[in-house]
Amino acid sequence: LRTSLCLQFKPHHIAAGAIFLAAKFLKVDLQSGSDGEKVWWQEFNVTPRHLEG
Numbered sequence: 001l002r003t004s005l006c007l008q009f010k011p012h013h014i015a016a017g018a019i020f021l022a023a024k025f026l027k028v029d030l031q032s033g034s035d036g037e038k039v040w041w042q043e044f045n046v047t048p049r050h051l052e053g
Helices: 011-025 040-044 048-052
Strands: none
16 A cells, blocks of 8 residues: 555554544544543544544
8 A cells, every 4th residue: 555644644644544543444433532531542642623524
């Protein structure tokens, strides 16, 4: 598979996208953080808009 994805996006954005797509494919609900905890995508410094867009 040849792609320029690694030139277009930062590694942590690609990793977050892979997690997002895997969870969507497997129908896994990624719960958001509770009681002031960070939600999972904040650990990668991305927004839901970036992941879904």
